[in-house]
Amino acid sequence: MESAETQIRFGILGCAEIAKKLSRAITLAPNAALYAVASRSSDKAKAFAAANGFPPSAKAYGSYEALLDDPDVDAVYVPLPTSLHREWAVKAAEKKKHVLLEKPVALNAAELEEILAACESNGVQFMDATMWMHHPRTAVMKELLDDSERFGELKVIHSTFTFAGGPDFLTNNIRVSPHLDALGALGDVGWYCIRSILWAASYHLPQTAVALRNPVLNDAGVILSCGASLYWPDGKVATFHCSFFTSLSLDLTVLGTKSSLRVNDYAGPFDEKAASFHVTSQFGFGKPLVREEWVACELPQEAGMVGEFARLVAGIKRNGCKPEKEWGVLSWKTQVVLDAVKASIDRGFEPVEIVT
Amino acid sequence: MESAETQIRFGILGCAEIAKKLSRAITLAPNAALYAVASRSSDKAKAFAAANGFPPSAKAYGSYEALLDDPDVDAVYVPLPTSLHREWAVKAAEKKKHVLLEKPVALNAAELEEILAACESNGVQFMDATMWMHHPRTAVMKELLDDSERFGELKVIHSTFTFAGGPDFLTNNIRVSPHLDALGALGDVGWYCIRSILWAASYHLPQTAVALRNPVLNDAGVILSCGASLYWPDGKVATFHCSFFTSLSLDLTVLGTKSSLRVNDYAGPFDEKAASFHVTSQFGFGKPLVREEWVACELPQEAGMVGEFARLVAGIKRNGCKPEKEWGVLSWKTQVVLDAVKASIDRGFEPVEIVT
Numbered sequence: 001m002e003s004a005e006t007q008i009r010f011g012i013l014g015c016a017e018i019a020k021k022l023s024r025a026i027t028l029a030p031n032a033a034l035y036a037v038a039s040r041s042s043d044k045a046k047a048f049a050a051a052n053g054f055p056p057s058a059k060a061y062g063s064y065e066a067l068l069d070d071p072d073v074d075a076v077y078v079p080l081p082t083s084l085h086r087e088w089a090v091k092a093a094e095k096k097k098h099v100l101l102e103k104p105v106a107l108n109a110a111e112l113e114e115i116l117a118a119c120e121s122n123g124v125q126f127m128d129a130t131m132w133m134h135h136p137r138t139a140v141m142k143e144l145l146d147d148s149e150r151f152g153e154l155k156v157i158h159s160t161f162t163f164a165g166g167p168d169f170l171t172n173n174i175r176v177s178p179h180l181d182a183l184g185a186l187g188d189v190g191w192y193c194i195r196s197i198l199w200a201a202s203y204h205l206p207q208t209a210v211a212l213r214n215p216v217l218n219d220a221g222v223i224l225s226c227g228a229s230l231y232w233p234d235g236k237v238a239t240f241h242c243s244f245f246t247s248l249s250l251d252l253t254v255l256g257t258k259s260s261l262r263v264n265d266y267a268g269p270f271d272e273k274a275a276s277f278h279v280t281s282q283f284g285f286g287k288p289l290v291r292e293e294w295v296a297c298e299l300p301q302e303a304g305m306v307g308e309f310a311r312l313v314a315g316i317k318r319n320g321c322k323p324e325k326e327w328g329v330l331s332w333k334t335q336v337v338l339d340a341v342k343a344s345i346d347r348g349f350e351p352v353e354i355v356t
Numbered sequence: 357m358e359s360a361e362t363q364i365r366f367g368i369l370g371c372a373e374i375a376k377k378l379s380r381a382i383t384l385a386p387n388a389a390l391y392a393v394a395s396r397s398s399d400k401a402k403a404f405a406a407a408n409g410f411p412p413s414a415k416a417y418g419s420y421e422a423l424l425d426d427p428d429v430d431a432v433y434v435p436l437p438t439s440l441h442r443e444w445a446v447k448a449a450e451k452k453k454h455v456l457l458e459k460p461v462a463l464n465a466a467e468l469e470e471i472l473a474a475c476e477s478n479g480v481q482f483m484d485a486t487m488w489m490h491h492p493r494t495a496v497m498k499e500l501l502d503d504s505e506r507f508g509e510l511k512v513i514h515s516t517f518t519f520a521g522g523p524d525f526l527t528n529n530i531r532v533s534p535h536l537d538a539l540g541a542l543g544d545v546g547w548y549c550i551r552s553i554l555w556a557a558s559y560h561l562p563q564t565a566v567a568l569r570n571p572v573l574n575d576a577g578v579i580l581s582c583g584a585s586l587y588w589p590d591g592k593v594a595t596f597h598c599s600f601f602t603s604l605s606l607d608l609t610v611l612g613t614k615s616s617l618r619v620n621d622y623a624g625p626f627d628e629k630a631a632s633f634h635v636t637s638q639f640g641f642g643k644p645l646v647r648e649e650w651v652a653c654e655l656p657q658e659a660g661m662v663g664e665f666a667r668l669v670a671g672i673k674r675n676g677c678k679p680e681k682e683w684g685v686l687s688w689k690t691q692v693v694l695d696a697v698k699a700s701i702d703r704g705f706e707p708v709e710i711v712t
Contacts, residue, residue, distance in 0.1 A: 156518070156599070158516075158597075163641070164508075210569065210705075213593070229585065232570075235572065237583060239568070239595045243511065245613060246512060246613060247613060247637060248636060248644050249616050255597075258520070260603050262607070264618065264634070264636070264646070270643065280604060282603055288604050290620070290626060349566075351569070
């Protein structure tokens with residue numbers, strides 16, 4: 001662990017369920033420290049800090065503004081409902097706080113562009129909280145996909161993220177509220193599907209998105225279940241399905257001309273200490289070779305994410321580095337595809353061209 | 357093994373590559389026997405019989421007609437190119453031969469209806485050669501899907517069948533010839549995808565088929581790679597992808613509200629002696645439970661298929677049973693969906709309603 005002097009001091013805006021996981025991650029990341037939490041009530045903030053391993057010296061603020069006004073906060077983690085992201089991410093950037101923003105990052109790409117512009121003009125780091133990007137398995141899998149000798153040419157990607165929310169979730173959770181998380185399942189879990197597809201496709205944007213029919217929306221028009229197909233000019237095809245109705249699935253399958261990759265827990269490894277993926281190859285019409293590869297994980301993926309974010313922040317804070325813009329680009333590409341899928345649903349499953 | 361007296365005597369029409377596998381299957385099935393093979397040249401038929409375990413007494417005919425005229429042939433297996441199915445399956449039925457027909461069964465549902473009508477009016481059994489239907493794993497998986505306590509309600513199905521044919525295959529194989537197998541990859545491997553989807557959906561036909569964009573056709577218009585999405589009135593969604601370009605994949609994923617089923621070799625188990633599938637369940641937001649279930653297989657699935665077909669034939673031949681019509685219904689439903697996908701490709705990926 002680094003000394004308290006060199007650790008990046010985090011403030012958390014809001015006491016969402018997911019903030020518990022991130023509090024633990026900040027504790028585990030050697031270069032990060034829990035410094036403050038804010039809620040709309042200081043009692044709630046105090047209770048959260050006490051229950052989630054904050055040190056006794058930590059600050060518990062009764063307003064988000066107060067936390068942002070604390071000059072000792074280096075960076076904020078923003079797990080607020082999506083409809084509040086633009087306001088608070090922009091305010092945080094304006095207070096020179098580096099921004100780790102929960103996904104979906106915004107209600108649409110235009111909002112995200114405002115956030116990214118605020119981060120850029122204030123010289124702060126932006127990163128979205130897509131944790132699995134930081135699991136060591138992700139890099140090992142990417143080596144396979146990038147190896148044309150082993151993997152060949154990428155042709156087909158299929159991704160899912162579903163969970164069965166249950167009756168209470170489907171009625172009361174903020175993720176089904178049009179005022180809080182208007183993108184519903186598409187924003188909450190479809191985000192991962194789209195990111196996984198873009199990741200596999202080396203972040204080349206598809207040209208066209210066509211939503212699958214039979215999406216399910218609640219009475220307020222929030223998506224509870226949907227899917228889409230995506231198309232690239234070189235012939236690549238991807239499909240995904242995301243849902244709040246269906247038992248847990250986190251499947252990613254990538255088919256190449258020489259082998260194929262399968263992982264059934266891509267966004268959240270079922271085992272924190274080690275994760276695997278399967279590679280299937282066949283030579284001619286011979287017996288297929290199926291290999292399972294395991295990748296050890298010293299820290300949970302969310303701690304790896306916090307560590308990477310804090311490393312970038314420390315570089316800016318101490319070494320005069322520029323913010324790494326690539327993370328904003330990945331968020332933006334994900335949001336652009338998400339917007340296109342949403343537009344295709346809104347237009348009765350018409351193809352939507354992704355023009356950038 | 358049954359006595360030679362009671363075994364069903366098979367004649368094979370044509371010496372296709374797949375006929376080698378079926379010859380072995382007929383040898384392995386206790387209630388079936390290799391009796392005759394026909395080719396357009398008797399030398400070729402003799403060589404095939406000698407190389408594929410036919411008994412010395414077996415007949416090697418230089419024409420398909422001659423085999424059909426042999427009164428001792430009970431049943432024929434027809435591995436001819438698809439464009440010849442209608443002619444020879446109908447002729448076989450008219451000669452009172454029971455018909456085990458390679459897939460795709462016909463170029464379209466109208467052709468298949470002629471074949472089924474000929475089988476019905478001549479009182480012979482029809483079955484298509486979709487081998488995996490007869491693997492014991494298939495029945496065990498179906499028990500899971502049918503168990504609403506364990507599996508819940510079926511929501512999403514995804515299936516693939518791809519293999520990398522290679523340059524010679526893509527140029528010269530009969531499966532890319534417009535005159536022999538005009539349905540290309542959709543008929544050859546898409547057949548399995550569609551059947552697997554219908555199987556999972558308890559053979560309820562989807563209402564709408566929408567082809568995925570980016571299919572690949574050769575200069576003669578034969579499909580080398582394509583996919584589709586399928587929609588049921590109750591909200592179920594299925595997607596599939598089939599291809600001659602992509603490394604081997606035989607994935608079937610079925611997502612229910614309580615658990616999900618995954619199998620990565622559904623149509624052709626990688627191990628002949630035992631095959632597995634994975635069931636993933638999650639209770640609330642707890643840790644997912646992933647279980648691999650193994651099913652032993654005494655005989656290869658194609659021998660199981662031959663055995664089941666021969667059992668039905670024996671019932672008709674000796675006990676006055678009626679032909680089991682269900683197998684023709686399954687073929688017909690598969691072909692109807694295949695036709696709709698083909699129509700959607702032909703119509704620029706428009707939705708095609710499946711009206712029956």
